Amino acid sequence: MKVVAFNGSPKAEGNTFHALKLVCDILEQEGIETEIITVGNKRTSGCIACNHCIKTKDERCVIKTDHVNNSIQKMKEADGILLGTPVHYASMGGNMKSFLDRAFYVSGMNGNLFRHKVGASVVAVRRSGGLPAFNELNNYLNYSEMLIPTSNYWNVIHGTTPGQVLKDAEGVQIMETLGKNMAYLLKLKELGKGKIEPPAMAKKVYTNFIR
16 A cells, blocks of 8 residues: 655655654554655646646646646555645645645546545644644545544644654644554555445536526
8 A cells, every 4th residue: 555645845854744754654654655745846837727637538637847747646546645735824835735726626527536545634834824724735635535534633733943843742643643543544445445335426516506
């Protein structure tokens, strides 16, 4: 089994990276392969609402000048997806937002590629705004019918300079507990393959409120 983690910070080894690594270290101890990919320092175009991915159904965004299409395939192949972001104005980083908008839209328009994968979110913050950013990340997981493990508190860890989050004892425990619960859920899902039939995907109903 493998979990791919996306670091939405412009700092490749800042506090968001350390938060993700705390979770990944536990997953590795449980025999689950992990990979951390930094997307926050990569120039990422936002979705241009062209709906090309709906027409082609080739699991690719029409914008082919950045890393997004490669990342979509990594997410499709993985058993679990971990999202991490710093907090910018009580929100996720801009490049992370652009990346997730495109990746999850392509997934949704191509048969929901991430459906029933195990997914979780973590946030690193200096002081405030952690929960709004955490909720933003979870919107993508919820919309995609992913299986979301929890921890013993909201998945937010605090620190300013790179590595300072490791001094947040409660935050460290939150990340490690998340790692244990994520590994547990991944193993349960693996054991259920071929034994428990997953529910069929419902055809999406769209309701327009203004006609």
